[in-house]
Each structure stands twice: as C-alpha cells, then as structure tokens.
Amino acid sequence: MKEQIYTIPVNDAFSEPCECPVCTLERDLENDSISFMLSPALMEPDNRVATNQKGFCRRHFAMLYSKKENVLGVSLIIETHIQQQLDEYRKLMKKSSKGIGSDTKMNAVKNLAGNIGKSSTNTTKFIDEAVNFLDTLEETCEVCERIDRIMEHYVDVILWMYFKDPEFREKVKAGKGFCLPHYKLLMSTSKKHLSPKQCAVFISDINELMENNLDRILDEIQWFSQKFDYRNKDASWKNSKDAVPRAIEKFVSYSNFK
Secondary structure (H helix, E strand, O other), X not given: OOOOOOOHHHHHHHHOOOOOHHHHHHHHHHHHHHHHHHOHHHHOHHHHHHHHHHOOOHHHHHHHHHOOOOHHHHHHHHHHHHHHHHHHHHHHHHHHHHHHHHHOOOOHHHHHHHHHOHHHOHHHHHHHHHHHHHHHHHHOOHHHHHHXXXXXXXXXXHHHHHHXXXXXXXXXXXXXXXXXXXXXXXXXXXXXXXXXXXXXHHHHHHHHHHHHHHHHXXXXXXXXXXXXXXXXXXXXXXXXXXXXXXXXXXXXOOOOOO
C-alpha cells in the first residue's frame, strides 16, 4: 500500500526492533511535544491559555526544565500558570474564610456535636473543595492531553492499516508484541471501531503474539538471573543482557532506562 503522511510514523515505528512499537510512537510524540512547548509557539495566545489552566504533570515539568533549551520560556509558563491558579485558589479561600472563622469560635457543646457530624462543618466543606481543586490541578497536563489526542489517532491508523495493508499486518505479527498498557489500549479501541469479525481476527492474532512474546521475555529474564550462578559464568548471555529494562517496559510501557 502506498504510504500516506498519516501512515509513515506508524510504519516507521513497526519497522524498529523493540518490545512495543506503540511505545516508540508515544516516546517520539512525547519528545516532539516537549520541543513544541519550548518553541516560540509557547507564546501564542491559545497555547498560553491552555498551559495557564492545565500546567504540566511532574514528569513533563521535569522534561521541560531538564532540556535546558528555553529556561526563560519555562519560567514564563510557570509564572503565568502560578498567577492564574493562585487567583482562583484565593477566590476559594475568600469564599470560605467567614465560615472557617465561625468554626474556630464554636463553644464546647457545639464543638462536641461537630465531632459527631464534622463532615458538615464549614471547614470540612472548604477542605473538600480545596482537595478537589488540587486534584484537578495535579491530574491535568497540556503535554499528556496532547499525547492522548494524537495517540488515539495513531491507534486508529494501526487498526485501519492492519486490515488494509497485508505487508503491515505481517510486520505486526512478526514483531515482539506490545507492552501491557498498549495491548490493553489496542484491545479496547478494537472493540469500539472494528466490525465483530475484524475484532475477532485482530484479538486472536495479537493474543497469540502477546503469549509468545511474554514467554520469550520470561525465558530471557530467567536466563539473566541464572547467569549470576557461578556455574554459568562462562556461558553466553544470549539475548538477556538488557532483559531487565525490557521486561519492565513490557509491563509498564517505556521508561527512562535507555
């Protein structure tokens, strides 16, 4: 099948020898997204609105800073993000301050009653709202959301190519399978977008692929452990020298080991 612009990155990822080509797609997309955030695009109004509201998760804040490509840009992102979130949190505190103040003046009898039904005090209502605010802040990330949007498209392309491009299908079946998170993603997406027959064919194929490759990674990790037995010190490592990071990747998706 003739390559299209949307199939090229998928074909490239599945051409690489790796434990999970979907991890390769996601890793490349993550790096591209970080570079995009550090480019002049970070000053565009739409992007600033998004980063001011969502910020970044721990991993992506660390990646933005550690690249050292545009520390001033990162500083500006943080400055306006803090300003907006602080303004919103101040509104929450101001709205609750009078009620919290009244709770501090409860007499002994009322305080005892409050201990029985303390979930209904002004203070605990503020705590619930504040924790919800902070949970939302912690769970949102402009890079994560960008990756999720594009990865959804990539998975659609993978499923489409699997049934439209016989060469790609054979490439998938000859590969090393997927990490468990992306195996789960492929299964859940296939249920949504494939016909019942296509879904059955796809699941049958990738189940066999996963079983064979989980057996393989188990054999490799077992041999890695056995190599520490003095009786095997002169034996070949076979394919097990990097079995530990590859086994971890198989279970939890790509990491920073490489």
